[in-house]
Amino acid sequence: MHDRIWPELNELPKNTVTPPQYSYRQLARSDVERLTERVKAWHPDVSVGQGKVFSDPDYYLQNVSLAGEPDKHTIVYVGVHEGEMICAMCIEINPANRTLFNKFGVCAPEHRGTGATLFAGYAIDALANKLDIAMAWGYVTTKSRGMQQMMERAGFNPVGVVQFSDIELNQHDEPQHVTEAIYTKHYERASLLEPLLKSNLTPQMQALCKALGIAYTE
Known part of the structure; x- marks a missing residue:
């Protein structure tokens, strides 16, 4: 028996925000290859910079808690619709300072705006409560408003803007530095x-x- 870091999803409060046609589960070893293929297809602009690791199967196999295997400090949840993987989110815990870092999120274009990714806000809140987390945070793209709006609906607030924080492909498929916002949500009183x-x-x-x-x- 290995030491657990992450609770099972069925140990968390009931998810009442994600539309019922979508289900979520912890990433399994058998999902890794398929997920990396979909990340490349859904977000080709992150094939460079920090985001490129999420298209690399070795990243998940070496760093992520996989279903039924020993826990690590990073976990990935995948969203499923009619048997097909349609989105994913990656969260990292820092037990020493009791924080969660929302590392990465992806969604198939045809499922954006449907409520499929509402799971992200639910999961971070539920995990924060279960794991006694003080603060959750993450970098958010400024290339579109969708992720900013999703974070704000989930109760996160922008606290900073960081230029040159990452590199992505621009509209001409050329690597270029980007500007990102930092969003935080607090679970303890100021x-x-x-x-x-x-x-x-x-x-x-x-x-x-x-x-x-x-x-x-x-």
Whole structure:
């Protein structure tokens, strides 16, 4: 018996947000090859940069908790519709600081906007509660509004913009740096944080905190 990190999906509260025609399961070893083929087809622009690992079967086999096998700090859930894999999400846990990192999400074009990916918000909330998580976060593309809207509907807020954070293929199939947003969601009260002191913040940091609605002590 190996030490568990991730609960089984049936141990989490009932999912009432994902449309019933979609089901989710933990990635299995037998799914890996098919998933990598679909990632390449659904998001060819991430065949370079950090995203390229999600088209590599070895990444999953070496780093991801696969169904029925020993747990690792990363897990992938795949969405299924009429027996076909149509989306996936990848989450990493950092037990030392009690955070979840939403590493990657993909969805078949024909299932975008259908509610299939509502599972992502449900899963992060349910896992955060089960695993005593303080904060979840992730990078979100600025190349389209869809992922930003999905994160905001799930209660995440943008807290920063990072230029040159990754490389993707542009419309001419040329590698180019991109700009991403950082989104976070908190599961603990701000009062439990160590106070921010104005004397420790530069004027630019003070302005940023005010813009984000983050209080600091005068």
